[in-house]
Amino acid sequence: MIRLLWRDITLAFRSGGGFGLGLGFFLILVTLVPFGVGPDGEMLSAIAPGILWVGALLACLLSLDRIFALDFEDGSLDLLATAPIPLEGVVAMKALAHWITTGLPLVLAAPALGFLLHLDSAAYRWLIVTLLIGTPALSFIGSFGAALTVGLKRGGLLMSLLVLPLYIPTLIFGAEVVRRGAGGFLVATPLAMQAGITLGAIALLPFAAAAAIRVALR
Amino acid sequence: MAINWNAFWEWANPRKFMRWTDRALPLISVLAAVIFVSGLVWGFFFTPDDYRQGSTVKIFYIHVPSAMMAINIWAMMLVASLIWIVRRHHVSALAAKSAAAIGMTMTLIALITGAVWGKPMWGTYWEWDPRLTSFLILLLFYIGYMALWEAIDNPDTAADLTSVLCLVGSVFAILSRYAVLFWNQGLHQGASLSLDAAENVDDVYWYPALVAIAGFILLFVSLVLLRTRTEIRARRLHALEMRERVKDA
Numbered sequence: 001m002i003r004l005l006w007r008d009i010t011l012a013f014r015s016g017g018g019f020g021l022g023l024g025f026f027l028i029l030v031t032l033v034p035f036g037v038g039p040d041g042e043m044l045s046a047i048a049p050g051i052l053w054v055g056a057l058l059a060c061l062l063s064l065d066r067i068f069a070l071d072f073e074d075g076s077l078d079l080l081a082t083a084p085i086p087l088e089g090v091v092a093m094k095a096l097a098h099w100i101t102t103g104l105p106l107v108l109a110a111p112a113l114g115f116l117l118h119l120d121s122a123a124y125r126w127l128i129v130t131l132l133i134g135t136p137a138l139s140f141i142g143s144f145g146a147a148l149t150v151g152l153k154r155g156g157l158l159m160s161l162l163v164l165p166l167y168i169p170t171l172i173f174g175a176e177v178v179r180r181g182a183g184g185f186l187v188a189t190p191l192a193m194q195a196g197i198t199l200g201a202i203a204l205l206p207f208a209a210a211a212a213i214r215v216a217l218r
Numbered sequence: 219m220a221i222n223w224n225a226f227w228e229w230a231n232p233r234k235f236m237r238w239t240d241r242a243l244p245l246i247s248v249l250a251a252v253i254f255v256s257g258l259v260w261g262f263f264f265t266p267d268d269y270r271q272g273s274t275v276k277i278f279y280i281h282v283p284s285a286m287m288a289i290n291i292w293a294m295m296l297v298a299s300l301i302w303i304v305r306r307h308h309v310s311a312l313a314a315k316s317a318a319a320i321g322m323t324m325t326l327i328a329l330i331t332g333a334v335w336g337k338p339m340w341g342t343y344w345e346w347d348p349r350l351t352s353f354l355i356l357l358l359f360y361i362g363y364m365a366l367w368e369a370i371d372n373p374d375t376a377a378d379l380t381s382v383l384c385l386v387g388s389v390f391a392i393l394s395r396y397a398v399l400f401w402n403q404g405l406h407q408g409a410s411l412s413l414d415a416a417e418n419v420d421d422v423y424w425y426p427a428l429v430a431i432a433g434f435i436l437l438f439v440s441l442v443l444l445r446t447r448t449e450i451r452a453r454r455l456h457a458l459e460m461r462e463r464v465k466d467a
Contacts, residue, residue, distance in 0.1 A: 144386060148366065148379050158362075158369050162383065165358040166390045169397040176401060190400070197393065208386050215378040 001085055001093050008097035012066070022102045023109055026059040030113045041118045048117035049127070049178035055113070056106045056131060057138060057167050061160055063102050064142040067094050068150040068213065077150075081217055087210040095143035095206070096136075103135030119182070126181030130194065134174040137198040140205045141166045147209035151216040169197055230307040232450055239443050247440040254433030261426040277335045279427060283434035285328035288356060291321035291438065295363075296388050299381035309446065311377035312453070314384065315367055316445030320438055322360035329353055348398045355394045359387050373453065 033051050034044060071077040080090045110131055111124050119127065145163035149155030173194035180187045228234060261279035298314035301307055332350065333343040344350065366383055370376035 148383060149369070151375075152369050155369070158365055161358075161365055162362045165355060165362060165394075166386070168355060169390065169393045172394075172397040172401045193397070193400070205386070208382055212379055212382050215375055215382075218375070 001089055004080070004085075004090060004093045005097050008094055009100055011070075012097065012101040022059040022063050023105050025062050026055050026106055026109060027113065029055040029058065030116055033117070045118040045120055045182075048114060048119040049123065049182060050175045051117060052110055052114055052119070052127060053131075053134075053171055053175040053178070056103075056110065056135065057164075057171055059106055060102055060135065060138040060142060061163060063098065064146045064163065065149075065156050065159060067098050067143050067146045069146070069155070072150050072216070077213070078217060081213065087213060088206045091143055091147065091209045091213065092140075092202070092206040095140045095209075098143065099136050099139035103131075103139050107131040107135060119178075122184055123178050123182035126187055127178050130174045130177040130191065133191065133195050133198055134170050137170045137194075137201045138167060140198075140201040141170070144205045144209040144212070147212040147216070150213060170194060173197065227305065227307070230301075230305075230309045232309055235309050236447065236450060239447055243440060243443050243447070246436060246443065250433065250436035250440045253429060254437050257426055257429035257431075257433040261423075261430055265423060265426055274335055274338055275423070277331050278423070279430040281328060281331040281335065282427060283431045284324045284331065285353070286431060287434050287438055288321055288325040288328050288353065291317050291324060292356065292359070292388070292391070295321065295384055299384040302377055303381050303385075308377075308453075309450070311373075311381065312449040313442060313446045314380070315377075316449055317438075317442050318360055318364050318367070319445070320441050322357065322364065324434075324438075325353055325357045325360060329357065348395075348401070351398045351401075352395045355398070356391060359391055363387065 030051065033047075037043060037047070068077060071080065081087050083090070107128060110127055114124060114127055142163055145159045145166070148162060149159040152158065173190040176190040177187045177194065180190065229238065258279055262276050265276070295314045295317050298310045298317070301310040302314065329350070332353075336345070337343050363380060363383060366380050367376050370379060
């Protein structure tokens with residue numbers, strides 16, 4: 001399983017795009033927002049938590065179809081499905097690899113982009129914490145969406161339609177934590193809720209995703 | 219009470235399903251039409267105007283039943299999906315598929331009638347209120363579910379994948395419901411109808427509302443049976459065409 005994780009990470013690095021693409025997209029999105037709403041600092045700092053979370057969400061979505069699609073096309077997914085490790089484990093490792101190559105860089109880059117959006121200084125800590133807790137849920141929910149659409153010819157758009165509604169709770173609690181952090185309020189409740197969603201997603205969704213992949217490979 | 223469950227499941231045999239729905243559907247349809255129309259006519263013409271809301275209160279007879287149906291149809295799809303996953307009855311999967319479009323329409327009706335009512339009453343067509351937002355999210359779930367059905371050619375694969383989506387989607391729909399409640403306080407009033415009489419609407423509105431709800435339920439049942447029959451016929455037609463193609467080759 002560890003080897004599978006390494007394989008996916010190195011593939012993501014070497015094939016190019018997977019790693020940098022999400023970050024670049026995140027940067028562009030954050031750059032576009034001031035053009036859209038105007039350069040007013042106060043307004044930007046008011047909407048910064050939401051923009052950063054939505055940006056992270058979309059950047060995460062962008063690379064989801066790579067989780068299974070490439071392996072499905074060249075047949076390695078069939079091999080992985082017949083491998084001695086359970087398919088649920090394969091799915092979990094692939095989701096983890098996706099998080100390391102997409103979610104983690106987003107977490108690290110977010111403070112710099114928060115700076116661009118005049119994010120309130122009290123909120124940086126919570127931005128990092130909440131992204132760190134929330135982005136694994138994005139990867140695991142996304143792996144389920146990717147598994148549902150893996151065999152389809154034009155699955156990309158459909159996958160965003162399926163995955164984005166599932167992201168809503170994570171987004172709500174994530175942005176809420178940052179907003180509360182900026183205002184100096186207590187953040188424990190939304191943070192705990194978000195951690196719950198993440199843990200639940202990690203525990204349960206690999207089973208659903210593996211079931212979907214078995215159907216697609218049938 | 220001893221129930222013969224095997225006999226129960228036999229109703230799901232496609233041929234038997236076609237036979238009994240062939241006889242039952244006209245009956246249910248007529249009953250649905252009568253109750254639906256009488257509920258709405260009673261509600262629209264034979265109830266007094268509310269002293270504060272005026273005649274806009276009458277949109278209630280469409281709004282509340284459609285909103286109830288929007289949620290309950292998803293629950294029915296969940297049950298049908300579970301039956302498909304566990305027992306692999308094709309009729310069950312097709313019924314879930316047929317119900318989705320009706321459920322989406324009900325959600326849209328609830329949203330639109332709510333907006334029409336909201337403009338004079340709240341002064342806005344749309345507000346990011348928990349209930350309104352939850353329905354918008356429910357609409358997204360319906361759209362995604364239907365899009366997944368459309369996207370997959372093999373009917374069995376489609377039934378499997380949409381069933382899994384329905385299960386996971388249900389969990390996330392409930393999760394979203396409470397997350398949204400957390401996110402914003404509401405403008406929408408509490409439930410107008412409940413079995414607890416203390417906080418219920420007046421009987422003058424309550425009885426026609428019950429009739430309207432029964433009408434909506436029957437309408438849904440007749441539509442879902444009709445659409446499931448269509449799906450079964452489409453499946454048979456497809457099988458026949460395949461057979462012809464094999465014969466020609």
